[in-house]
Structure formats: structure tokens, C-alpha cells
Amino acid sequence: VRLILSLLVPALFAACFLEDERHIGYERDRIVIGPVELKDGVAYVDGARDRVIIVDVTGARPRFHTVGIGRRAIFATPTPDKQHLVVITRGEEAVVEGQVDEEPLLWLIDTTAPDADPLAFEIGSPFDRIAMASDGSVAVTYYSEGGFDAESGVFRNPNELGIVDLGQPPSDDNPVVRTVRSFGSAPDGVVLSPPMAVPGAEDPTPRIFAFILSINTLTMLDATNPERNEVSIRLDGAGGQVRPRELVFAPNTATAYLRSDNARDVLAIFINADPPSAEQPLDNDYRPSLAELGAGGGPSDVAFYDDPLGKRFVLAATPNTREVAVINGDTAEFVTIPTPDAIDRIVLFPNDPDVPARQALLAALNQRVPRVHLLSLDGIDDELVPVDLRTVDLAEPVLDVVPVPGRELAMIIHDDDRTVLGLLDVAFDSVSPLQGVGKLDTYDFSAGGEHLVGATTQAARVGFLELDTLHPSDMRLDDVPAKVFALSGGGIYIDHGDPFGRATYMPHAEATRAESFALSGFLLAELIDEAL
Amino acid sequence: LRSKNASHPKEMVMTGRIALLTAALTLAAPAVAAADAYELGFVSATRWVTSDSADALGEDDAHHQLGVGAGIRLDGIRPFGLALYIDAEYSHQGMTGTTFQRIDSDMSMHSVRAGARLEHRFNDWAATYGRFSMGYVTANLRLSDELSNLARPMSDRAHGASSAIGGGLDLSLFRGKRFNVLVRTELEYERVSGLEFEASPQRPGDDILTIPVTAASLGTVDMSGFGFRLGIVGRY
Numbered sequence: 001v002r003l004i005l006s007l008l009v010p011a012l013f014a015a016c017f018l019e020d021e022r023h024i025g026y027e028r029d030r031i032v033i034g035p036v037e038l039k040d041g042v043a044y045v046d047g048a049r050d051r052v053i054i055v056d057v058t059g060a061r062p063r064f065h066t067v068g069i070g071r072r073a074i075f076a077t078p079t080p081d082k083q084h085l086v087v088i089t090r091g092e093e094a095v096v097e098g099q100v101d102e103e104p105l106l107w108l109i110d111t112t113a114p115d116a117d118p119l120a121f122e123i124g125s126p127f128d129r130i131a132m133a134s135d136g137s138v139a140v141t142y143y144s145e146g147g148f149d150a151e152s153g154v155f156r157n158p159n160e161l162g163i164v165d166l167g168q169p170p171s172d173d174n175p176v177v178r179t180v181r182s183f184g185s186a187p188d189g190v191v192l193s194p195p196m197a198v199p200g201a202e203d204p205t206p207r208i209f210a211f212i213l214s215i216n217t218l219t220m221l222d223a224t225n226p227e228r229n230e231v232s233i234r235l236d237g238a239g240g241q242v243r244p245r246e247l248v249f250a251p252n253t254a255t256a257y258l259r260s261d262n263a264r265d266v267l268a269i270f271i272n273a274d275p276p277s278a279e280q281p282l283d284n285d286y287r288p289s290l291a292e293l294g295a296g297g298g299p300s301d302v303a304f305y306d307d308p309l310g311k312r313f314v315l316a317a318t319p320n321t322r323e324v325a326v327i328n329g330d331t332a333e334f335v336t337i338p339t340p341d342a343i344d345r346i347v348l349f350p351n352d353p354d355v356p357a358r359q360a361l362l363a364a365l366n367q368r369v370p371r372v373h374l375l376s377l378d379g380i381d382d383e384l385v386p387v388d389l390r391t392v393d394l395a396e397p398v399l400d401v402v403p404v405p406g407r408e409l410a411m412i413i414h415d416d417d418r419t420v421l422g423l424l425d426v427a428f429d430s431v432s433p434l435q436g437v438g439k440l441d442t443y444d445f446s447a448g449g450e451h452l453v454g455a456t457t458q459a460a461r462v463g464f465l466e467l468d469t470l471h472p473s474d475m476r477l478d479d480v481p482a483k484v485f486a487l488s489g490g491g492i493y494i495d496h497g498d499p500f501g502r503a504t505y506m507p508h509a510e511a512t513r514a515e516s517f518a519l520s521g522f523l524l525a526e527l528i529d530e531a532l
Numbered sequence: 533l534r535s536k537n538a539s540h541p542k543e544m545v546m547t548g549r550i551a552l553l554t555a556a557l558t559l560a561a562p563a564v565a566a567a568d569a570y571e572l573g574f575v576s577a578t579r580w581v582t583s584d585s586a587d588a589l590g591e592d593d594a595h596h597q598l599g600v601g602a603g604i605r606l607d608g609i610r611p612f613g614l615a616l617y618i619d620a621e622y623s624h625q626g627m628t629g630t631t632f633q634r635i636d637s638d639m640s641m642h643s644v645r646a647g648a649r650l651e652h653r654f655n656d657w658a659a660t661y662g663r664f665s666m667g668y669v670t671a672n673l674r675l676s677d678e679l680s681n682l683a684r685p686m687s688d689r690a691h692g693a694s695s696a697i698g699g700g701l702d703l704s705l706f707r708g709k710r711f712n713v714l715v716r717t718e719l720e721y722e723r724v725s726g727l728e729f730e731a732s733p734q735r736p737g738d739d740i741l742t743i744p745v746t747a748a749s750l751g752t753v754d755m756s757g758f759g760f761r762l763g764i765v766g767r768y
Contacts (some may be wrong), residue, residue: 022587022591022593023584025589026587026588026631026632028632029632029633029635030632030633030635048632049632058668061746062746064748080723165725352559401658410645415741434722477743480682496682498578498680498682498684499677499682499683500635500675500683500731502684504743513741513743514744515742517743517746518733518743518745519745519746520731520746521730521733521747521748522748524731524750526748526749526751527588527750527751528585528588528729528750528751528753529591529749529750530751
């Protein structure tokens with residue numbers, strides 16, 4: 001009996017200590033960000049496993065790559081060329097065993113070389129939004145209105161920004177974290193200009209300007225030289241609150257045009273050279289000069305274009321006065337064109353900033369009228385040329401207008417459910433009505449503008465509309481779609497919204513089911529093998 | 533046995549086949565060995581699986597196992613003067629868990645193994661033994677997310693090998709002329725390898741044509757670990 005007890009009791013005692021603590025990380029909440037469209041694929045961010053999953057469609061078969069990032073991813077956006085992914089991770093404070101202290105970081109991931117180590121920039125504060133320059137060289141991190149990190153911190157400074165030079169490696173000087181001057185309001189958003197050279201400045205290098213939008217205030221910051229002083233522009237609303245809403249840029253003349261709620265006119269901001277003070281090392285080498293361009297009635301939409309002679313024009317729709325103002329951007333002279341409806345949407349054609357616009361499509365979306373208008377822009381400021389404003393009557397009210405990339409076509413959406421559509425040919429003023437079988441929940445245009453790709457979450461199908469012939473076709477899917485992407489390489493990626501990762505990839509728009517791939521479980525790839 | 537989209541009814545059929553095979557071996561045993569040298573047993577075990585890969589599927593390290601086995605003493609062979617038994621066992625082990633607050637996992641593992649046991653008898657009432665066995669393991673894994681109405685459950689079957697070494701004690705509860713009943717306690721270590729899973733979606737229906745699936749690998753789960761086994765054995 002003693003022998004039995006001497007063997008059994010230690011064995012049972014040992015067994016009691018065989019329990020091994022599971023890593024605390026497995027108790028995290030799982031939040032998946034994405035899909036985010038890339039040049040040759042899509043990306044997802046798994047906030048529980050701290051990784052980016054890239055679905056790469058460059059090969060004969062789609063492949064999956066994973067890139068490790070930091071804790072608590074909160075926001076992800078691609079660079080404008082869609083070759084990099086920028087992610088903010090808020091970090092972690094080690095409270096229990098298994099957790100590791102980690103600072104908030106901004107990650108720059110080269111999605112074309114997923115095996116390369118991503119760059120991690122210490123941004124100092126747990127921001128939750130990113131504004132990106134159009135050339136992808138600079139990113140500005142900031143807080144959204146509800147972006148305070150409830151899990152950590154005592155104070156929040158909503159006017160703090162992180163300016164990251166994405167072309168340089170992380171260092172003590174990159175990023176620059178700073179607080180912009182405030183007049184009592186917090187930023188509504190941040191908009192970055194395209195690279196603009198300041199005319200007459202000693203430094204001719206094109207640079208990025210950050211515009212911070214706050215109530216009654218517009219703040220300018222030279223994001224290429226972020227240590228320099230900011231410039232605050234007070235917006236006077238004659239007692240009312242002026243909320244800046246939209247900025248459009250004319251980079252060749254270093255000009256920005258601002259549309260604000262409760263402002264009567266469009267504000268033009270010309271960035272002019274102004275030599276810095278020798279006594280103030282952080283002084284700027286520019287000074288903004290302002291001009292109110294007489295829209296005259298509270299603009300609801302603005303657009304600008306350069307005519308073939310290089311003359312800059314700003315179009316401002318003022319629904320209060322039922323006019324569209326055409327403003328000479330150089331002289332601020334303007335003409336107003338009465339419109340039959342209260343126009344609140346302007347779309348220029350050709351819809352390409354590098355090509356002079358010839359026509360403007362004007363729509364009154366809030367008014368929900370069954371018509372749109374086409375305004376010819378040729379000789380628009382010539383008093384001898386009569387205004388050419390044509391009305392295109394439609395069968396249904398207009399709820400939205402979407403330009404088709406690369407074509408002089410506009411998709412007209414007629415109802416809330418997006419079941420009734422029309423395709424407006426701007427060149428011929430013709431409209432082709434289209435009927436959808438369900439709400440058009442997601443759509444995209446193929447890179448060359450050959451196809452409209454659309455889907456509804458009510459049916460396991462993806463539909464195609466050949467825009468040359470308006471011939472519709474579709475393909476049955478194995479699951480209902482949640483989001484479609486027409487990738488730049490010609491492939492069609494259909495995400496099914498599955499938190500485990502489920503998608504259908506068609507190598508081209510005419511691909512059959514046999515030529516397509518159903519991708520499964522890629523968000524759980526190596527879940528078992530790769531421990532936290 | 534290999535089927536990427538195995539359903540539970542098929543699994544039950546296979547389990548039944550294994551049980552029948554075990555029973556047939558046991559019934560055949562009296563024909564080749566002396567009387568009072570055969571045993572049939574039922575075992576309940578707790579296995580502590582502490583690998584990181586198993587942590588990814590569930591929070592509990594301890595998993596319950598049930599098994600049935602049979603053995604026969606080879607009277608002509610007595611290595612080191614000890615009694616030699618050869619035995620076979622079928623067991624089933626279940627494992628459930630939740631990961632990241634919402635990924636529910638459900639794994640069932642079936643194993644068949646055969647081995648040898650060397651027994652030293654102290655007296656009529658107590659004996660100790662050491663054992664080694666090897667076998668085959670098949671496991672079904674199902675992952676689901678009940679919080680998402682867009683999540684389609686994933687399921688896959690994997691196959692692997694197992695080997696185990698252990699030692700224990702037999703205590704007689706009842707001794708008759710032709711039949712003995714023993715309580716068996718055992719501590720063992722089992723190594724299970726090769727259980728590799730893919731994230732294959734459950735099919736919408738057997739007769740529905742689907743697009744060829746490219747499934748991501750979930751990885752290989754290591755279900756090795758120490759186990760404490762308690763069983764009832766009948767000898768005749």
C-alpha cells in the first residue's frame with residue numbers, strides 16, 4: 001500500500017500543476033478593418049492578432065501574406081498609389097502578465113513587398129485618423145471627434161497633430177508631433193494639398209500644406225517643414241458659425257478654394273512668397289492672401305478647372321439664389337448663371353484634373369427633381385458667347401450623380417434603394433435607364449471604364465454592365481457579396497463580409513466560375529501555428 | 533477516410549467501424565491465448581494539453597477522454613521476468629473553446645492505438661506496469677462565429693500519428709475463479725503529431741456546384757500532453 005501511495009499521490013499532485021496559463025491575448029476583442037483596396041489586391045487588418053493580411057492577386061492564383069504590426073489597430077488607409085498601407089495602432093499598456101507596453105505607432109507597409117519589414121513611426125498620441133497627401137509623401141495623424149482613447153489617458157488634446165514624412169525613416173525628427181493654435185474649437189478634419197511650389201519663394205521645392213478645418217478657423221501648416229509656425233485664418237460668419245467643408249486646390253498657382261457652411265462666398269487662398277524673419281527661425285517663407293470670390297449665396301458645391309489657355313475658373317453652386325457662379329480665379333471677376341433648380345452638385349467632364357473641362361453637369365440632389373442640366377464651359381466668360389445651359393429630362397428624381405472614370409458618362413441614381421439607375425452620355429445628352437434587381441449596395445467601375453461592376457447583398461450574384469454597349473451580364477456567386485472592387489489589373493474582387501475571410505476573385509470581368517477562385521479563411525491563416 | 537468536407541454522420545460511421553474492429557479483436561483473443569489472460573476495459577482520462585497551438589483553440593488545458601480497450605497476455609514471453617501484455621484501445625476526446633471573444637472552436641479527436649505493457653505483480657491484489665503504444669489519430673475541427681450572420685463555419689478533418697508512454701497501478705476490486713475486476717490508474721505522456729487543418733468552408737449543400745476553393749492553412753495543432761487515466765478492467 002505504501003508503494004502504491006508513494007507512486008500515485010505524487011502523480012496526482014504533479015497533474016494538478018500541469019495547467020498552463022493561456023496567453024492573455026486570446027481574450028482580446030477581434031476587430032477586423034477592411035477590406036482596403038490596393039493596387040494588386042486588398043488588405044485587411046486583424047486587430048486581435050496584430051497583423052495585416054494582404055490578398056495578392058498578381059500571380060496565377062491569389063496568395064495570402066501577413067505582416068505583423070502593433071497592438072490595437074484603429075485606422076487603415078492606402079497611399080494614393082495604393083501600393084502602401086498606412087495603419088495606426090494605439091499601443092498597449094501592460095496591466096496583466098502577458099501584455100507588453102507599446103507606444104502608439106503609425107505603420108507604413110509596402111504591400112508590393114510584404115516580406116520587407118514595415119516602418120513604424122512613433123506618433124506619441126493615440127490618434128485615430130490619417131490625412132494623406134495626394135502624392136503619398138506626407139501623412140498627418142489627428143483625432144476624430146469621437147476618437148478619444150477611452151482605455152488610457154487622462155487628458156486629450158484634440159488640437160494635437162502628428163506630421164509624418166513617409167519618404168524618410170523614423171527618427172527623432174520624424175514624425176513631428178505638435179499642437180496647432182486654437183480659438184476654442186477642435187478640428188473637424190485635416191486636408192492635405194497636393195505638392196505646391198510657392199511662387200517667388202527662395203525654396204522652389206513643391207511642398208505639402210496641411211489645412212486644419214475647425215469652426216470659424218482654418219489653420220495652415222507647411223507639412224513639408226512641420227516645425228515652422230502655423231497660420232490661422234479666422235472665418236467671419238457675421239455672428240454665425242462658419243464651418244469649413246470643402247477645399248479644392250489649384251497646385252500650379254498654389255491656390256486653395258474653400259467652401260464653408262454659412263459663408264456667402266468661396267474663399268480663395270493664394271499662397272505667396274514672404275521672406276522669413278531673420279530673428280525668427282521658425283518663421284514661414286510664405287504668407288496666404290485671401291480673396292472672397294463672389295458666389296453670393298452660400299455655395300453648396302465648388303469645382304474648378306483650367307481652360308485650354310490656362311485660365312483658372314471656379315464654379316460655385318448657390319442653391320439659395322438658384323445660380324451657378326463662374327468665377328475667374330485670377331481676377332475674381334464672376335458671372336452668374338440662373339438655373340431652373342437649386343443646384344447643389346457640380347460634376348465636370350471630362351472628369352480628369354489634367355484635361356480642361358468642357359461641360360459641367362449640374363444636379364439638384366436635395367430638391368429631388370427628375371432632371372439634370374448640362375452647362376457648356378466653352379467661352380463661359382465671353383459676353384459674346386451665349387450661355388449654353390441644357391436641361392435633360394429624366395423619368396425619375398435624381399438622388400446622386402457619379403462620374404464614370406475615363407468616360408464622358410455619369411451614372412444617375414434615382415432612388416434610395418439604388419434599384420433604378422440611368423447612364424447619362426454627356427456628349428449626346430442621352431440617358432439610358434437601367435433596372436436593378438435589388439439595391440445596388442456596392443459598385444465600382446473597372447480601371448479602364450469598360451464595365452460597371454455592381455452587387456446587392458440580397459442576391460448571391462455580381463453584375464456587370466458593359467459601358468460601350470450597355471449589355472448586362474452576371475455571374476452566380478457561392479455567397480452574397482458585401483463589397484466589390486474592380487482592381488487596377490483588371491481583376492474583380494468580391495468580399496463576402498465573413499470575419500474569417502471569404503472572397504471570390506475573378507481574374508477579369510468576363511471570367512467564368514471555373515476560372516474564378518473562392519478564397520476561404522485567409523483572416524484565420526496560421527491561427528493555430530502562429531502563437532501570440 | 534480522407535474527406536475535406538466531412539460531416540458528423542460520416543465521422544460516426546468511422547467511429548462505429550473502429551469500435552467493431554476493437555470488439556472483434558477482443559473476441560478473437562481467447563482463441564489464441566490461455567484462459568484468464570484476457571482483459572477488456574473502459575477508461576476515462578484527463579489530458580493536459582499545454583501547447584501554444586492548442587491555446588489558440590481553447591482556454592482550457594484539461595480535456596476529457598473516454599476509451600475502450602482490450603488486451604491479451606503473451607504467456608510464452610516474459611522479458612525481465614515480467615508479464616507481457618499487448619493491447620489495443622480506441623478513445624475519443626473533445627475540445628471546445630472560444631478565442632478572441634467570438635471564434636468558437638469545437639474539435640473531436642478519435643484515436644486507435646496498439647502497444648505493449650510490462651506488468652509486475654506484487655500480490656493477488658496489486659500490480660504495477662509500464663506501457664508503450666503507437667497509433668493513428670483523426671480529428672475534426674469546426675470554427676464558427678455566432679455573432680456574425682455573414683460568418684460561414686469552417687470545418688476540416690486532419691489525420692496524424694500518436695505515441696504514448698505511461699505507467700500505472702492495477703488494484704483488484706473483485707477476484708473470482710474465472711473473472712477479476714481491476715481499477716487501473718495511470719499517468720502517461722502522449723505525443724500527437726501531424727494534425728494540420730485548413731480553413732475549408734462548410735458546403736452550402738451536397739448537390740450545389742461551387743467555385744473551387746483556395747483555403748488558407750490554419751496550421752498544425754499539437755495535442756501532446758500528460759494524461760491521468762482511470763479505468764475499470766475486467767480480466768478473464
